[in-house]
Amino acid sequence: FEEWYSGMESINSILQYVRGEVEIGKEQVKLSRALSLPKFATGYMSEKVVGEHFQGVMFGVSIPLWENKNKQKYAEAQVEASLLVLEDSKVQFYNRLRSLYLKASVMQQNIAQYRREIEASRNDLLLQKALDSGEISLLSYLLEIGYYYDALVKALENEREYQLVLAELNAVAL
Template sequence: MNKHIVFAICGCLFFIDGFSQTITIEESLDEIEQNNKELKGYQAFIESQELKNKSTNNLPDPQISGFYLPFGDNATGNYTEYQVSQSFEFPTVYAARGKWNDSKSKQLVSAYLKRRQEVLLKAKNVLIEIAFLQKQKVIETKRRAQSKQVFDQIQKLFDKEQVGLLDLNKAKIAWIQEQFVVQKIESDIQIQLSKLKTLNGGKPLDSISPKIILPIKIGTVENLWQEKLSKEPALQELKLNEAASLQKIKLEENKGLPNLALGYNYQGVNESNYSGFYGSISIPLWNSKNKVKAAEANYEYLQSTTEVITNSLNTQFQETFERYELILRKYNEYQITMDNLNSEQLLFKAYQLGEYSFMDYYVELQFYRNASDKMLQMEKELQLLQAQLLKHQL
């Protein structure tokens, strides 16, 4: 990536003319993050799941059992017995399960960050769309005024019988078409604003302005990928899945240790009684069979999955970066050429001086306008590609 090319157009690329107030996309995204209902709901879900996970590490309820045996020959008197006991797994199991719960909490946070990134990337794309629609509206409004001026001139010539009805109708159609283009852009802006309002929890962005600064900061493909490896939620989620699976193995190993129970026992008969401590230990023969092997197999599967998905994401990233570079170079060439030509203004002056007929002027004008529109679309595509490349920074 030629950084000089990137920063050479930094000062003139990705600025949208509009209101007097300036707001960055980052400021808008911060507000959306605070208000988005889906993200708020997910935060509540995380809290509920964490509490649920912690509950799995509680001790079983204590048990109280008793016997009163008044029936029979009762030669030695009525028999009474009661026992209070507390059962529990081997102590190391609770420590291992606690660490497993911690790893599951990290997975929940990672899943939230992944969903947050999806919401903010969607919002950023909408903001980019609004910004470029506003810029397009400015351009098309000027074109509409110019088309009206041309129509008025031809109307005067028609009234003087210097041009025919065909030229007059063509000029009128051109003006009407420009009016429709501006109206459609205004409608599209309202649609995008409605999407943005939904993403912002049903609240309009009070500070939104079409004068949105879209900074361009992008490094080499190698540096960006390394940054992505450390920050991308989707990749972090894979690592956390592995860590949780590894901790699951340790938990299953500890669950293979015997369960314990401690308590107090009382026995009484014929005014004689015995009391003392109660204890039991389980024999771990069947319950933990194959569970450790299953956990180990799952860990191996997740390791393989991480490698496959990481390689796939890297391939997609490389393709996106290469497309970004290609369009950036083409945009730079377009910009230099279009800036030097200043074609629409020169063409309009030539028409006013009578050097072009209306049809010749209109044909030439469409050529330059198509080129200008193409450059604007390239500019927008660059921003959308950049948003995709830098989504790990959201």
């Protein structure tokens, strides 16, 4: 189960989405760190004021003291939240698959046991012979054969439930 689960975990679209959110958050932290650095500007500037004209090279420094004050903390908190969501999603996914796997294995054992018991107690041919020879009445025959077919229907219903659980497990791979 563990090997199968690790393969399913790597291809699950929900977990891939959450992993992508974590990566985006990490890049957001890098961006907020970069935005908190001082910015330098150089260039040529011209300014005209009434009666005066200024032209020349310009140098500038912008120090973001309060501009991005809490953006880095916010981005780090978002990454932490994304990591917690990822862990929660992994646990939920694991528990869901584990319960389906255990249910399928128990159902498989029950179906095998049920089929063995039905085959061991198959008496439809004996009942037909007893009815033909007159040892039992038609009512007794119908009652006994009804029990047999009820057990057979129950076995088929269990098989159907088992196949539905298997289909749900296999749907994870899609």
